[in-house]
Amino acid sequence: MTQEARIDVELTWNHAEEKSSAEKVAEFAKHLPQGPWFGAPTGVARADDREPTYTLPLRSARPYRREVAVGEAAVYLADGHDELERPFIFADGFNYGPSDLPGLFAHFNAPYPGSQVGFLDQLLTAGIDVVLVGFEQRHTYIQANAGVVISAIQEVIARRHGDVELIVGGVSMGGIITRYALAEMEEKKQDHQTGTYLSWDSPHNGAWIPLVLQQLAYFFEALPVPPGEVKKAELIRSPAAQQLLYAWVPDAKYSGPVATASELRTQFLAELEDLGQFPRRPRKLGVANGTGNGIGRDLPAGQEVFKVQVPLVHYVQANFQPDGGEYQPIGEMRAAGQVRRGFTSHVPGLDGVPGGILDTFGGIAEALGATISTEYERSCFVPSVSAVALDYDPVEWNVDPYEKVEGADEKSALDEFKCDSENTVHSQVTKPLVDWIVERIVR
Known part of the structure; x- marks a missing residue:
């Protein structure tokens, strides 16, 4: 029997950093793109399109x-x-x-x-x-x-x-x-x-959205947002996502199974x-x-994808999903005194496998002001299998x-x-x- 796929989060708190960075974090949040992350591509209606009968x-x-x-x-x-x-x-x-x-x-x-x-x-x-x-x-x-x-x-x-x-x-x-x-x-x-x-x-x-990016959506939606805006993790926490995703986490602090996290x-x-x-x-x-044909994309499992630090605002490091293993690091995030490090066990490295791809890492890197290689911007969403x-x-x-x-x-x-x-x-x-x-x- 396959060993249980799970995630573990180490959570620490830096109170001195919390006090000094709170105002800068709030200012940064005003400029962070709003709305839910991870939506699939949509078309734009053209003037010469057929109208429905x-x-x-x-x-x-x-x-x-x-x-x-x-x-x-x-x-x-x-x-x-x-x-x-x-x-x-x-x-x-x-x-x-x-x-x-x-x-x-x-x-x-x-x-x-x-x-x-x-x-x-x-x-x-x-x-x-x-x-x-x-x-x-x-x-x-x-x-x-x-x-x-x-x-x-x-x-x-x-x-x-x-x-x-x-x-x-x-x-x-x-x-x-x-x-x-x-x-x-x-x-x-x-x-x-x-x-x-x-x-x-x-x-x-099942579909796949990298667990580290799911964590980031929850983490950054905790920052102040304008009234009435849809939060970044609303699509991830939705019933549809819970039913669709092979691996899912309910929040940025969650430790436990990921393939059966949602009833x-x-x-x-x-x-x-x-x-x-x-x-x-x-x-x-x-x-x-x-x-x-079994040929995926060259996204090395476990490798760092991007890292960005804005002093007194946030630090984010995101890795491609490691391929199995025990307690493998997937990333780290810090803001307003919170420090969270994520690790997974027995989760397959699905980012680069054959399949339909989404702009996952690229979209979040852009939102956070991180530099990312063009070939790393997209990862697998629906594996061919x-x-x-x-x-x-x-x-x-x-x-x-x-x-x-x-x-x-x-x-x-x-x-x-x-x-x-x-x-x-x-x-x-x-x-x-x-x-x-x-x-x-x-x-």
């Missing part, structure tokens, strides 16, 4: 933990269609706050290298109607937003002309939400009439198990923004994250999957992925 308000028909989630669908009818005929329902992913459906459309329809035509326009031209599903709270429980997707599926079925089966899926966490929704409908004997399920860089076995993830995994993990009826497809739903324990992570997954369809819960030709930004639209998807759903 119409929009639909969505409301879950059942509560989850007393929460009734709501959202909206933007319906783009295919060229030559006056009503829904071949619907493709595609759900938004991991981020904070409400979905930006025009931005989601812009992201997935921007021309990309090797094509002058966006992905969604290719579908619309081929006669596939696009239904983008957004959520009022992207950061809430996956199960709550699955209720919104169920409502979208039922609304689309009611409006569809003919009986062509649906294509249902999503990007990032949207692929997990739709996976859960379809499995729940099957469990309740509700006919989802879906022939194909598609996930786009979805963390089927929300433990419960979510148990519920997926009860639902059979995946829906059984649809053909299950998936694409990964990471490579499938997770995006292709390889068969391994999502808590113990008893898998080689550098495993060559190309041609390993028999080890995946998906029927077919496609990895990118290089490790690209999480949710990035690339020619290899689009060509593979279009070949399978445009017939």
